Amino acid sequence: MNRNSEQEQSFQIETTASMEQLRHRSRLVEMFEKSPLPMDERLFNIGMYTRSSILVKFLLMSDVYKRIKNIPGQLIEFGTWWGHNLILLENLRAIHEPFNKQRVIVGFDTFDGYTSLSAKDKECHVWSEKSYNTGVDYVSYLRELIEVHEGSNVLGHVKGRHRLVVGNVEQTAPQYFVEHPESIVAFAYFDMALYAPTKAALQAIKPHLVSGSVLLLDELTWPESPGEAIAFKEVFARDEVCIEKCELYPSKAIVTVR
Template sequence: MIKSRKSNDEINLTAELKNKLDLYLANVSEKEVLDNLHLFIPRVILSRVLAINFLYQKIIHNSGIIMEFGCRFGGNLALYNNLRGMYEPYNYTRKIIGFDTFSGFPQVGQIDEAKAGDYDIFQNYDHLLSEILALHNLGSPIGHIEKNEIIKGDINETLPKFLENCKRTISLAYFDMDLYQPTLKSLELIFPFLSKGSIVVFDDFNNDLFKGESKAVFDFFGSFNSYKYNSIPNYPRLSYIEIV
């Protein structure tokens, strides 16, 4: 189950756009097929793209990797890739790491109001995502240096292992697992790797649909009133904390 606040009008509009997209794909030449994707991008998705761009600009002068916890289809990872190619084409140290089970929620708590397996996707999607990201990497300068990593599995197992060998700082950590337990645990684990100016982003903070994520953020940061929970007006679903 995917939680959503879409109105019926939005759902109908998306279906209409999808019909037009099918028609377009059936008739456009292969060479032009990707050139006009912005013809179909809905306003909300454009807002997300602009919000990710805004966040990326905030870390350009802060060394460190980008991590997304709960990357699912990996759309944000593709955006970070192309923003890296645009804003810092020679920064081969800006690795982008995506974590997910790629089989949906492994387990859920009572507060999460969800069930295990929600957000499942099709088999071996992680392979396809790695290939897509490799293509985006190749499309930027110094594309011969691989700068992406996809880590499949429950974060309770994969993140401690990853951090054991991690000799890097984290400039941007993006949380979108929706759930209480893995969000809290990951915050605890990554905190020592953040530096001044690092950004920690929450996809669903202060959102009643995802009480688990909000509670994890409060339980971890809430008691420190030196942190400000920033919002992004054109995409209010995201909140972020800047480490001071």
């Protein structure tokens, strides 16, 4: 799926890369597009085109998955964008617990990008209005992609209950738990960076967490996104959780519920 011109203009990915690194990344894109490998073999050998700064995300999610493997309940991402982590989670489920078809994997996003900042957030090009907009039409593509991955994994004929929740998390997160009061949340990834949606999502999941549940906070200590940490500190008291800096990814923090 190609980005349309509106998305191209509005979208600026978060990066600390130098110009030299960005040039190499552009070259990698060209080499991927013009690869002599046939498309199916390019996918089979996808590690040839996976940068270390992307590979680390696979390693991090695998580490997190191992931590929650024995905790029952749902795996949730708040701020899914294209859905990379949802696909990783489905495939990690297939690796770490292939016979557990009870994992519900849930992605929340507007699929229309960022909306607005609150007074507790800092202006930043990363979350200008509509940045990270995939277009709401993308949701049906992502749904099918998740099903395709699920179908190619062990017990693929037994369909899981993966869910995509479209809309502003400030409304959709509380509503989701009204509709699913039985929920237990084993893992939740917070990647919206802003105060209001992060606070709404943290408040919504808190009654559904259990001892050992893990939260992954993407921007807890990033100076550009004070809103995420403020929201976190308003919802959780210090003695309710244990916080660690991710070993391989210093900007992210792993929070384990006591």
